[in-house]
Amino acid sequence: MSDEYRFIGKATPRGDALDIVTGRTKFVGDIKQYGMLYGKVLRSPHPHANIRSIDTAKAKRLRGVEAVLTHEDVPNWRGGVPAHLRVLDSKVRFVGDAVALIAARTEEIAAEARELIEVDYEVLPAVYDVVEAMKPDAPRLHAAFPGNVVPPGFPWFGPHTLQEVVIGDVEKGFEEADIVVEGACAYENFPNPLPPEPPGVIAAWEGADALTIWTASQGTFTDRTVLYYILGRKVNVRAHGVAVGGSYGSKNTAWLLIVQAAVLSLASGKPVKLCYTKEEQFAAFTLRLGSRIQARIGMKKDGTVTAISGDWLVNTGYYCAGTQGQVAVGCGEIQLVVRCPNWNLKPKVVCTNRAPSGIVRGYGGQELKCAFLPILTMALEKADLDPVEFFKNNYVKPGDGYYWRDGEWWVSNGVDYTKAIEEGAKAFGWKEKWKGWLKPTAVSGTKRIGVGVGVHGNADVGEDTSEAYVRLDPEGTATLYSSISEHGTGQRSSLCKMVAEVLQLPLERVSMTPPDSLANPYEFGTVGSRGTFAVGSAVIEATEDARRKLLELAAQKLDRPIEDLETADGVIYVRPTPEIRLPWKAVMGFDRTCLGHGRFEPNFTMPNFMMVFAEVEVDVETGQVALLRVGSATDVGQIIDPLNLENQLNGSLGSAGIDSAIFEETILDRATGRVMGGNMIDFKWRTFAELPPMQHVVLETPFPSHRFKAIGVGEITPSPGPAAVIMAISNAVGVRFYDYPITPDKILKALGKVQGRKARGGAA
Amino acid sequence: MKTLADIVNTVEVSTITLTVNGRQYELEIGGHPDEVDPAHTLAHTLRETLGLTGTKVGCDGGACGACTVLMDGKPILSCMMLTVEADGKSITTIEGLGDPLNGKLDPIQQAFVDNTAFQCGFCTPGIILTAKALLDENPSPTESEVKEALAGNHCRCISHYHVVEAVMAAARNRR
Known part of the structure; x- marks a missing residue:
């Protein structure tokens, strides 16, 4: 496909490559502002308590301390959905909740002052489990949420935000079924996405109604919009995006961190940098949502699903940052995977005395699917159906419809992924390795090999709005104005590539403004794999607009119709007579630029797709699971940059993805409410020495997206993995599992070799 | 000492x-x-x-x-x-690393550029320096020696595969 293009589809160095390999890239921690102070947070040692009193006098007297704030000092700013969480409150709701904020001349002084604050707590009973939390006598975390259930609705997605899947008549559907299965499954290990860079921000007030922040979120305008509402709709927020040292969605829920820094800056009158430590990132920043489902599925012998009903319980931790949005997308995404005329899937979002769970790559869909698919496959086992064939028949095809996050019915206008599935299965050797349900592929001594498959897809590649300007300068250069932050996908470079391709300019002549909500037009940000289609569409339109304006000028100058004109390498020429040519400078003069504008409106008609195949080896003596091989299959329409794409596909091993099936887990001590192992040594992560071979099958069937016929896939690559691995383990050892992660003790217990720990509905 | x-x-x-x-x-x-x-x-x-x-x-x-x-x-x-x-x-x-005056990169840095051996880039300086120490001591490592040497460097975007390719390429280019 890429032969027709000069840059698109070719591997080219990332625009920021030199800065990254020389250490010049500036992350939040690398930036200083004049007179800047350093912030620290005093955190609660109790999972649930009222604050009777706080004495900050000693802390305030420490030399170098410029502000110490408690719930008695801060404005009544509230965040979350609906707005319910104060910046500092008279009550704490998890071990790690903010009790007081300190700003001082150095980090060391701020930390020392923190030790001098005396707090008297009235300790309250705590609850960690979603079912326990909904009982009438359970401790209530927020006065506004009876039964600890968060009300549905997510204003960002409109008044009809999807909050359940209710279609057709499930009773009739179950009557039509040959097979009915019912079960429960918990994906409640709360794995940490664990970006290498801990969360951080700098906040500086410039007058009472203007706040500037330097933020590592994936969307400067998201921060700007969210803060506008939290700060009482009267503060103009300017958000500078800085390089993001990994986020995987998590840093999009940074409003509390930002407001903590902002209130310290307000109180001290100086810029304040607040960077959490790695331990705070583990104990008090975004984890994956807890997801538990009790579901009933009706199916005909041929694999036609006739009915799905169930209760989906979502554990969002001590407050709800916007989990209803994740529920909406999860409910949309599950319809892409299973074709079924009758649904009654009812979600509930529940608060517990745990660290916050929120946005992590996979955004609700991964959490729902990981819990749902092990139950669905019970029916496939009864019908003796190959899961790859089932997904091939069921994955949404052009012409199929689904309710999406806005509650509207959308019809797929994308491509059929049948070929991608077939090619992926072939490359993995699925047919040779698949021996049937609960049957190992091979047995050798104590080692048993098994295979599994998972699937995921997302119509959010066309979510939300983007705007862009492109400015052409007389010197034959172009500047893209787009508030995109670089968080690892190479998106900024890929957008510059699109500009270069439309203008036929060498890549080094295309540059891009820094992400900045003041200097750039509206941009939702790089989330949900939307960079290629949604952002790309706005950028392409802006480039084409600027190009047209340039050629209009040239047409006048050359007295030729605009249709006859072309431009490449900063020169305009006449197509029938290319010897007639003018450099841009001759057309524009030295005192003019050509500015184009582009805008993208949401379009949910092109679901993307990702299938993951996993091969595992289980040692039935030790319970140890080794991930032997990972295969993947997708279709992206047109590859923009093969190396960036491959990086994103390999990312299925990271950010609380595949390994959340076997060892990634945030373990809570229920006696104290504390996170155990909240550090880089005790929390297990896959190292260089443990890399399984990976093989990706990427097809390029043109999408009706934009002139490059491409869509994105980056966000969803980790999502199908955990369900594939749990299936592979089950097939290897001949026993089904319904409680992630499948650690050695659970395997040995299932095989009757040890007593094992009692399942307690999630990470104990 | x-x-x-x-x-x-x-x-x-x-x-x-x-x-x-x-x-x-x-x-x-x-x-x-x-x-x-x-x-x-x-x-x-x-x-x-x-x-x-x-x-x-x-x-x-x-x-x-x-x-x-x-x-x-x-x-x-x-x-x-x-x-x-x-x-x-x-x-x-x-x-x-490299020559700051003429902008010339160390061969390892160049290999990281050529292979896009990073995503967010936060862990990259530490990985490049670990790789440099390895190649200074062992100019022709095997892939598993590279992986072993880098086992203490956390990367969460999963750039590992491109990093290993880049270090192997740098080893070839330095010879």
Whole structure:
């Protein structure tokens, strides 16, 4: 496909490559502002308590301390959905909740002052489990949420935000079924996405109604919009995006961190940098949502699903940052995977005395699917159906419809992924390795090999709005104005590539403004794999607009119709007579630029797709699971940059993805409410020495997206993995599992070799 | 080598000497912003006192490898060493690779550019310096030796596969 293009589809160095390999890239921690102070947070040692009193006098007297704030000092700013969480409150709701904020001349002084604050707590009973939390006598975390259930609705997605899947008549559907299965499954290990860079921000007030922040979120305008509402709709927020040292969605829920820094800056009158430590990132920043489902599925012998009903319980931790949005997308995404005329899937979002769970790559869909698919496959086992064939028949095809996050019915206008599935299965050797349900592929001594498959897809590649300007300068250069932050996908470079391709300019002549909500037009940000289609569409339109304006000028100058004109390498020429040519400078003069504008409106008609195949080896003596091989299959329409794409596909091993099936887990001590192992040594992560071979099958069937016929896939690559691995383990050892992660003790217990720990509905 | 006790006992020595990227720094011991507090880690001094922010601090606990620098040619975790312990040592940070005057990159850096051997890039300086120490000691490593050498460097975007390719390519190009 890429032969027709000069840059698109070719591997080219990332625009920021030199800065990254020389250490010049500036992350939040690398930036200083004049007179800047350093912030620290005093955190609660109790999972649930009222604050009777706080004495900050000693802390305030420490030399170098410029502000110490408690719930008695801060404005009544509230965040979350609906707005319910104060910046500092008279009550704490998890071990790690903010009790007081300190700003001082150095980090060391701020930390020392923190030790001098005396707090008297009235300790309250705590609850960690979603079912326990909904009982009438359970401790209530927020006065506004009876039964600890968060009300549905997510204003960002409109008044009809999807909050359940209710279609057709499930009773009739179950009557039509040959097979009915019912079960429960918990994906409640709360794995940490664990970006290498801990969360951080700098906040500086410039007058009472203007706040500037330097933020590592994936969307400067998201921060700007969210803060506008939290700060009482009267503060103009300017958000500078800085390089993001990994986020995987998590840093999009940074409003509390930002407001903590902002209130310290307000109180001290100086810029304040607040960077959490790695331990705070583990104990008090975004984890994956807890997801538990009790579901009933009706199916005909041929694999036609006739009915799905169930209760989906979502554990969002001590407050709800916007989990209803994740529920909406999860409910949309599950319809892409299973074709079924009758649904009654009812979600509930529940608060517990745990660290916050929120946005992590996979955004609700991964959490729902990981819990749902092990139950669905019970029916496939009864019908003796190959899961790859089932997904091939069921994955949404052009012409199929689904309710999406806005509650509207959308019809797929994308491509059929049948070929991608077939090619992926072939490359993995699925047919040779698949021996049937609960049957190992091979047995050798104590080692048993098994295979599994998972699937995921997302119509959010066309979510939300983007705007862009492109400015052409007389010197034959172009500047893209787009508030995109670089968080690892190479998106900024890929957008510059699109500009270069439309203008036929060498890549080094295309540059891009820094992400900045003041200097750039509206941009939702790089989330949900939307960079290629949604952002790309706005950028392409802006480039084409600027190009047209340039050629209009040239047409006048050359007295030729605009249709006859072309431009490449900063020169305009006449197509029938290319010897007639003018450099841009001759057309524009030295005192003019050509500015184009582009805008993208949401379009949910092109679901993307990702299938993951996993091969595992289980040692039935030790319970140890080794991930032997990972295969993947997708279709992206047109590859923009093969190396960036491959990086994103390999990312299925990271950010609380595949390994959340076997060892990634945030373990809570229920006696104290504390996170155990909240550090880089005790929390297990896959190292260089443990890399399984990976093989990706990427097809390029043109999408009706934009002139490059491409869509994105980056966000969803980790999502199908955990369900594939749990299936592979089950097939290897001949026993089904319904409680992630499948650690050695659970395997040995299932095989009757040890007593094992009692399942307690999630990470104990 | 001096023990920590020796250093603490001779704390009346009011300056220490560090050679960083070939440049010698005389640093005074003390509590002011441009001085070295005895509690400061080498990572802190490099970043906050000398302004060399290419060295990243991830966990600040010796587990993620982001703060890796070379000390007398060997990779060390600069968050786990007090600056006063590095008195008299020669340190190389990511800013010290290649030639800053003509912009020429070290072959390892060039291989990382050519292979897009990073995503977010936060862990990249530590990975490049660990790889440099490996290739200086073992110019023709196998893939598994590369993986073993980098096992202490945390990367969560999963750039590992491209990193291994880049280090192998750099080894070939240096020969």
